[in-house]
Amino acid sequence: MPEKKKSLNITDAEWEVMRVAWATKETTSKEVTEILNEKKEWKSTTVKTLLSRLVDKEMLGTMRNGNKFTYFPLIEERKSIESLSEEMLEKVCSKKVGRVVTSIIKDSQLSFDDIDQLETLLKEKRKTAVKVVPCNCTPGQCQCHLVR
Ligand SMILES: [Zn+2]
Structure with missing residues (x-):
């Protein structure tokens, strides 16, 4: 069995927020809301929810800075x-x-x-190419195994 790689498991909306975090290196919910405002029209409460989900998923770290929180990516x-x-x-x-x-x-x-x-x-x-790539599917999920 090949080693199961850690899957990202984040939604498209969360991905949008991660892009801001990667671009800015460190950000706040206010900044994310401003940056994504034109593209998404998300309310600040939506952004805050997305940020806290990303913290739960260990995609973002967070730090208290006075009375506001900053967020930074934990994954490259x-x-x-x-x-x-x-x-x-x-x-x-x-x-x-x-x-x-x-x-x-x-x-x-x-x-x-x-x-x-x-x-x-x-x-x-080309050096490691094969004549026919073998199927790796669960039988029934592709046509390779269907004998009908
Ligand atoms: Zn297949």
Whole structure:
């Protein structure tokens, strides 16, 4: 059994708040409300709820500063993005992962640097490529096992 990676388990709304925390390094509920006001029109009570949920989930740390609280990320943005893509790829049959990756690249605007990195990576990947990727699904959750 491969080691079960720690999943992010946060909602889209919580993710929006985490992005502010990563960008600012340290923030307050007032600042998060101001920054997300245009995009989300969340009330300050909504932001406070999201912040305290993220503290419960150990995504944010909090510190009392006089009579106000500041919040700071406990998990790196880079790590979270990795978990996010792992979680996404766990949702499809391993035989279809190649298609998902292809469609992500198709839909992305890339820099020359990004493309150089991808080309290098693909050359590396070719060395360990297989003829057919084995299915890793629970029987019945993809067509690989259906004999009808
Ligand atoms: Zn499958």
